Amino acid sequence: MSEEISLKVPDEIEVEFVSQGNFEAELKPGEIVKTKSRKFADWLISNHNLEEVPTSAESLANELGKIKVGELVQKAEQLKIENPKSLKKDELVQAIVKASFPENNVGGAE
Amino acid sequence: MSDTATNRGYAWALQTDFQTQKTIAAAALKQLLATDQNFIDYQGKDANDEDWAHGVNSATDEWKEAHDCQVAHSIPGHSQELGKVFLLNCGDYSISTPVGGTLSRKHLFKPTDPNVTRQDKAVTYAEKLGAGWNAVMPRAVSDGFSLKGDGLGVLICDFNLLGAGWIIPNSSVTWYPTATPTVSRLSGLHKLFNTQVGLVVTDNGTPTTYGCRYRSFSVNFKKTMLSDAGYKPGCADFLVANDPTSGVIRSAHEFDKQMLDFSFDVDMASGSPEFAAVLAKKPLLWQLTATGGLIEGTIRHKLEVDIPVANYSNSKPTIKNGIASFSITGKALFDFVTNKLFSLGLTNDVLNYATAF
Structure with a gap:
């Protein structure tokens, strides 16, 4: 666990919700999801095409x-x-x- | 006291993380519709001084170092309830809405990606029997399941819940007919039957649809667990909080290996194609569906088991109910193309399993 990571959901995405174990994310097109897990963030980027966005x-x-x-x-x-x-x-x-x-x-x- | 269906009950609720027990409040737990009569099996991790140099030939003292517990259950294949077992075991979970759907959702479960986490979801489990047992077992995880269909009956799913060693024997859980009980009852469930199963096995792009030749199946997912490592001396996680003499319980319960094997029975076909597949070690695409009743429009309750690289281990001639059959066993191998060992699709009217129980 570390700092909060912000990820932008693509404008077109088929799934509405994803999880890996206890890590969960509701995916609404164009919106930002946040997680403190670097591993979960990397998984969202590589498996669901989320884009990491700067947090400051x-x-x-x-x-x-x-x-x-x-x-x-x-x-x-x-x-x-x-x-x-x-x-x-x-x-x-x-x-x-x-x-x-x-x-x-x-x-x-x- | 006699045992009846009204004095026996099981329930569960998802925890937000492994350590945090679900708060027992009105409707916090959902009934678990088990077909068995199993109850929590507690095992104390005891030690004694039998080999110590105390000068006698027997143990003189015995003490408790840690606690362990588990329970095994079988549930009928209700479309909505199967997803709860799948979620506990296959933490790579996603939801989409089928085309034309508003009430229906397609839930897709795959084994948890160990690159992200090895800690699958845990539940707070409760059970009661008669007047003397109303127990709660928090921090329970599952180490796999067996999903099967045979004959004309409802699909059945067997699974274990492995506790952390923490049992609360006289809990505050309340059951129907108590007013506003902490366990809410189930309703509107939809059964899936073995007679709704279709099996298609594809060999290098050529599908075989078994149709009337199909008889039965069993899909068995197993996770080996890092059970001993879950006891963490540094966590000071004791059965009785702040009582360091009460024995430790698990602070985590992670999985190690994930594996899936399967078996199925089919009527014989000329040429023994299944045995030929055994000898050739053919990688096969193994797809099983169980299609149930309508949810809305043309969308039906549906279970889909997809094994992208299935490898048969044996195909044994047998006689079942007077029919010349093959009993085939095999296992799933990880597929780099689809990036999965297997997947379970479930279309039903549950909106989200992460909040369903």
């Missing part, structure tokens, strides 16, 4: 920093960020982080 704004920013601009634009469009193609890479990263972790926004209220 800082780790997300680090991950996004390694991705090419074109892919960032795609992610931004999925998050419905306006005019992503007009943004520079660091602006794209900030916008995606802001959209993904709204609770971390400071002074960002409209």
